[in-house]
Amino acid sequence: MSTETLVRQDSAAPPVGRYAYDQVDRDFLRDRIEQFRDQVGRRISGALTEDEFKPLRLMNGLYLQLHAYMLRVAVPYGTLDSRQMRALARIAREFDRGYGHFTTRQNIQFNWIKLEDTPAALEVLAEADMHAIQTSGNCIRNVTSDEFAGAAADELLDPRIHAEILRQWSTLHPEFTFLPRKFKIAISGSPNDRVAARFHDIGLIARPGDNGAPLFEVFVGGGLGRTPIVGVSLRDDLPEEDLIAYLEAILRVYNEYGRRDNIYKARIKILVQALGPDVFRQKVEAEFAAMDRARYRLHPSIVTAIGERFGAPHFEPEAGATAVLAAARAADRTFDGWVRTNTHPHRAPGYISVVVSLKPAGGIPGDATDAQLDLLADLADEFSFGEIRVTHLQNVVLGHVRQDRLQELWRRLDAAGLGTANINFISDIIACPGLDYCALANARSIPISQKLSQRFADITLQREIGELRLNISGCINACGHHHAAHIGILGVDKRGEEAFQITLGGSGEQDASVGQILGPAMTEDDTVDAVSRLVDLYLARREGSERFLDTFRRLGTAAFKDVVYAAA
Amino acid sequence: MPLLENGRAVADRWTYAVEGQPLGEGPVIVPSSRLSEGLGRAGGELGVLLAPDEAAETLRAALARLSLVAVRFPIFRDGRAFSQARALREHLHFKGEVRAVGHILPDQYEFLLRCGVTTVEAPENADISVWNAALQRFSVAMQPSIAPEKATGFGLRRFLDAAG
Known part of the structure; x- marks a missing residue:
């Protein structure tokens, strides 16, 4: 590939669309792996019973399934870079049977992991600044976000910096790691809800307020499972500086009053319904009013500092890209059909977002082979600043593609069996x-x-x-x-x-x-x-x-x- | 049962009230059902064992006369005691000893301290070095807690003071 076509950021720049780890973050991950290694050792020695070990294992993303262990790797807010995608390909190749499975929570699962291989697999992940922490267990799970974040023409605010803040805040949270049940948060910055905010324990819809500072609508108590319930809006105007305080207040009410006698009645949605939304809101507001708010204040400087760790794509001028795409579509009906279904309008002139379908005819939804994962990493480097997103519909998005190079990308995808033009159609299952x-x-x-x-x-x-x-x-x-x-x-x-x-x-x-x-x-x-x-x-x-x-x-x-x- | 403070075993001067028997004179921990009886004693330090379903708030009136509040884990997965301990410190500004009792894992020790717990009743025959190591495991945390932690100067991070 020629250097002209390479749009990868230089290696010193932070990764586009996600938070760049520093040494402190890497040391933290190493410490976490050592902690798990120690827990495995204490299980083997008998210091931990199986009942005691199980929740600790789950909080490291390791499930015991029908035939083998399953390792669920976190993809925070669904965004990863090409280097991370290659690490996932390596795990599929070396520790699984040559494929991985993308999930509805923007994570990826490996279904054929041997228990004795897990520390080595976690090391491979850690080398790429990835982990499996809190992808299971009765804790705050991986925070999900809009797959078109930072790209969509309809977006009001890129929610990924706040998603990263919530990821950090919820990691090894001292008070909320032994909740009644699992706890899932989704955040979007678009009025067109692509994160199913109303079907999460907490759903956040961000928008800029009158002074430009972010405001959040907070939905609580939605969920699917045995008791599907649409979440209720607790408040519409939560200021950014109170984001952590307010979420702490909700979690405290849940931790205190959520049922622990029946796992099927233990999610926050059951509590919200049992108390009634108004009483639940009163309890949250009472806690919010009583707590030491200064301690939990999310100062704008914190948001700025974490935001500065995110790489931003450097968009080229439109330079006729739109016309090139229009001409290509007019000349090729098959390509045109794919563009109609598998792309999404971009905020930058001359760019477009691409949805790569992982739902070929007769295929297994969300599955990708190690070779496909490697190819997606290469294509992300060549066409989309090295950035890749996982969607909650089990597909993959390349967010920032130049319109005059879209046909070339489509040909490459199609040649690898990744060109199915069925997004949002009946076979996008x-x-x-x-x-x-x-x-x-x-x-x-x-x-x-x-x-x-x-x-x-x-x-x-x-x-x-x-x-x-x-x-x-x-x-x-x-x-x-x-x-x-x-x-x-x-x-x-x-x-x-x-x-x-x-x-x-x-x-x-x-x-x-x-x-x-x-x-x-x-x-x-x-x-x-x-x-x-x-x-x-x-x-x-x-x-x-x-x-x-x-x-x-x-x-x-x-x-x-x-x-x-x-x-x- | 070894009592841990800052990752080390320390002497325990407290006893638990025995059901059906008078409270005696020394430092004694009573269930909340015997709180008024305890407050009625002529002297001696008083502690209360809060049940998992009792709000810390119910102790507000008595708190000034309590030296200890114990929070209980019926099983390690039941995390209500974390919120009770935090409420005692943050809402009620309790300055005395907060003790965690019941089924607790060393893996929860740091969390307990960050929620305001001072002492932990470890299981009989506990390997104290495992509990102590749990406090050395991490050097930073990524969220506010009620422990007096210093910010590192970046984002949400704060230093965890290793004990021992």
């Missing part, structure tokens, strides 16, 4: 690992997702159907976010057989809603047929530019129920 891997699952999520992906593989048909979110969970814990899907599929155990229940009408965006159960569960093949009939009904009955979700909301459940169950 979210699926959990399911019974193929997961000890909790009732049914396999992957085979049905592959069958559905094959059924709708015809891209012309998908384009005709338009935006349709289809999510699959292998059990009621809802890791596949089926409640938040236009068409959700839930794996259940029906008298010892795997079966699937359909929900309709969910949404994870600003019009958040929980999907409604359509009827009794069906076999895998009947479910695939049922989805076809639901889609056919939509195509026959839609009006104007209605999406599947809009038609469902207008027609209601009955018509859709008939088409699935009356025929049977």
Whole structure:
């Protein structure tokens, strides 16, 4: 590759889009690995019981699954650099079976890790300033953010500096590491919610206030799982300097009053509903009013200092890039189709954001091979300042691509099987690992997702159907976010057989809603047929530019129920 | 049961009230149900064992006459005691001894100190060196706590003073 085409930042500059570690951060990670090594040793010596070891192991991202250990690596706010992506490729190659699996929380999981290899894998991660800390356990988990942060034309404020502040604040938090249950925070700086803020324990929507200083709307008590609930807005105008104080207040109320007698009733959403949003808000406000606010004040200088550790992309002038792209699209219909689905408007003239689909026809959603991970790292260096984002829809984004080089990027992606033009279409499926891997699952999520992906593989048909979110969970814990899907599929155990229940009408965006159960569960093949009939009904009955979700909301459940169950 | 302070075993001058028996004279720790009985004693230092579901706030009126408040972990995963200890210091400005008792792991020791705990009842036969090492593990932390920690001068970071 020629030096002209290389847009990688020079190595001394901070990584674009994420916080640059210094020696103190690296020493901290080393100390953390040593702590885990010591915990493993104390488990082996018997100083720690298995019950005592388990939560400590989980807080290091290590799960015991059906067939092996699974290591979940944190990708803070979903942003990583090419060097980190290569470290992930190396782990896939050396410690797993040659692939990794991107998750709905913007992390990556490796499903075939040997326990004895984990310290070595953690060392590889640490060399790239990565870790698996707090990707599991009843603590504050990895903070997720908008996959188009710092790039989107509709964004009001890049939320990643505040996400980094929350990452640091929540790391080994002395008071909130043994909560009633796990705790997930998402943050966005766009009015178009791409982080499912209303389905998180805390969802934050940032915007600049009148004086330019950030303000936050704070949602609390949303969640999926067994009890899907849309979060409530606690306040709309939280000033930046009170961000940590207010979150501390919420966590204190939860730590004190959250249920600990039943893990299925232990999330903050249950507490918010049990107390009622108004009483919950009063308790938070009382704590907020009583606490030593000066101690928790997030001074603007702290935000500035942490923000200065972020690299910024240096955009070139537009220089006709837009016209080059327009001409290329006019000349190549296939390319044009991909651009229409797999890109997002950029705030800088001449640039565009690219979504790389990890959902090829018949593939496993979110899976990438070590070679693909390495290629994505190379392409990030060549086309997007070395920066890569993981999306909560299990795809990958290159945020800052010049429009006059988009066709070249597309060709490279397509040649590697990464050119599927299906973002937000029916085959852009979210699926959990399911019974193929997961000890909790009732049914396999992957085979049905592959069958559905094959059924709708015809891209012309998908384009005709338009935006349709289809999510699959292998059990009621809802890791596949089926409640938040236009068409959700839930794996259940029906008298010892795997079966699937359909929900309709969910949404994870600003019009958040929980999907409604359509009827009794069906076999895998009947479910695939049922989805076809639901889609056919939509195509026959839609009006104007209605999406599947809009038609469902207008027609209601009955018509859709008939088409699935009356025929049977 | 060894009592730890700053990573070292220290002598324990406190005894626990025995159910159905009078409180006696020396320093004694009572359950909150016997708080008024304890306050009614002629002399001797008084401590209270707060149950996990009792708010620190319930001790506000009595606090000036208490030398010790104990917070309890029924199991190490139940982290309510962290918030109770922090509330005793931050909301009630309690200056006496805050003691953590129950099922506690050495891995939680630093967290306890940062939430305002002064002493920890370690399990019988505990390897004190493991507890002490837990305080040496990290040299910085990344969030405000109620311990008197000095900022490092960058971001949220503060120095953790290693004990021992």
